[in-house]
Amino acid sequence: MDIDTIYNSIFEARLAGRYIALRHLTPLLKDYQKLGMVSTLGTSENGNPIYAIRVGHGPKKVLAWSQMHGNESTTTKALFDFLNFLIHPNGQPQVQEILSKHSFLFIPLLNPDGAEAYTRENARGIDLNRDAVNQSQKESKVLRRAFEDFKPHVCLNLHGQRTFYSLPGKKPASLSFLAPAADADRTLTPSRKEAMLGIAKMNAFLQGHLPGQIGRYDDSFNDNCVGDSFQKAGVPTILFEAGHCPGDYQREQTRKFLFYAFLSLFGMETVGVNVQVEDYFKIPENEKNFRDVILRKVVIGGELMDIAIQYKEVLQDGVVVWEPYIDEFGDLQALFGHRELEFGGNQILINSNENVFVNEKIATIVDKSSEKIIKI
Incomplete structure (x- = not known):
């Protein structure tokens, strides 16, 4: 067997x-x-x-x-x-x-x-x-x-x-x-x-x-x-x-x-x-280069950047849910995501704002060019 x-x-x-x-x-x-x-x-x-x-x-x-x-x-x-x-x-x-x-x-x-x-x-x-x-x-x-x-x-x-x-x-x-x-x-x-x-x-x-x-x-x-x-x-x-x-x-x-x-x-x-x-x-040591989600080549406030998102595990009514938070942003080529979304220079809004803040909880992400809501 x-x-x-x-x-x-x-x-x-x-x-x-x-x-x-x-x-x-x-x-x-x-x-x-x-x-x-x-x-x-x-x-x-x-x-x-x-x-x-x-x-x-x-x-x-x-x-x-x-x-x-x-x-x-x-x-x-x-x-x-x-x-x-x-x-x-x-x-x-x-x-x-x-x-x-x-x-x-x-x-x-x-x-x-x-x-x-x-x-x-x-x-x-x-x-x-x-x-x-x-x-x-x-x-x-x-x-x-x-x-x-x-x-x-x-x-x-x-x-x-x-x-x-x-x-x-x-x-x-x-x-x-x-x-x-x-x-x-x-x-x-x-x-x-x-x-x-x-x-x-x-x-x-x-x-x-x-x-x-x-x-x-x-x-x-x-x-x-x-x-x-x-x-x-x-x-x-x-x-x-x-x-x-x-x-x-x-x-x-x-x-x-x-x-x-x-x-x-x-x-x-x-x-x-x-x-x-x-x-x-010979077993390699752990590194810390993954993030849950990375948004590639997005424009926020006129600046081209990558945005790394990390989930926080939260217990709600006896069920664990994954809430997305901004972990870091900038040139993040050294990082890779378990899921990566490519935006090709499109402008996005996070929580209806044109600014981005580390540790901000994400409620909505909208691609301004298509007005499409991005689910993460």
Whole structure:
């Protein structure tokens, strides 16, 4: 059975889109509870439960947590796809091998308050990924306690990244990885090398599905970041960043490739693949050259320019909508858009004005020559 067929057979259809809160996970958690796999690790600042799901009986312990940032839900969807695969193997003999080698502890929603509000921060406005030292928040303490009690051999820090990340060749950074530094000198410690080998293995497989779209995140050391602190403690830690595939603002394609990454990391699709630490450094670093929309060769107030537009994700009545804002304007040949509109020197009006302002929310764009309303 090929990997696409496997994915289609285990896809968790009850989770979709970008807004994933605790109430969306409740039916799934109830199913896993019936199998005796769910425990409550603690509560959030608003008193919402933080759950863990445990599966596998092998000697290598893997701790993974998702939605530390409440509005980064793609990895949560992929995590439940992977759980479906482990629980409903559909005749895949490799599943039992994975379960016999690994014991998994998954925290699918570390920041339930932020997830409910669709915010990066928790209910008190704290970025949990900058709270590793202070341990000021209940959610931070829950994760640290899980780390200390479970004593993992590998940690997976699951996140999402914005659409402006790019790679050479005008490619989007659809997935990015990082073996966080363990100190300010970015020393190649044994744990960091192990994380690098895991990333190199995933990259070797994923290039067959996302050629040129796998990036490497910046490795500046920050003691307050959880991944850096766990790496410093000597536990191999891998940062996953779910990015953008063309036209995939709901991140359903990215979700699929995250599942592929999990399979390759735990050996199902990379048996016999030999990688070196040097292969990790061959993965290109993320750049920031994409914008959601670029208007090319427009005239505003008598000046010829390009205009870059970036969407802001806003929760409205339980649905995430994408609101366009002006990001920058001028000669933007160094940038490229996920969508580009060519105006050939036509004059346009933004919000009925002949001026343009950075951070301005766009309500309307009109091509003056044709009086056509441009939809973005």
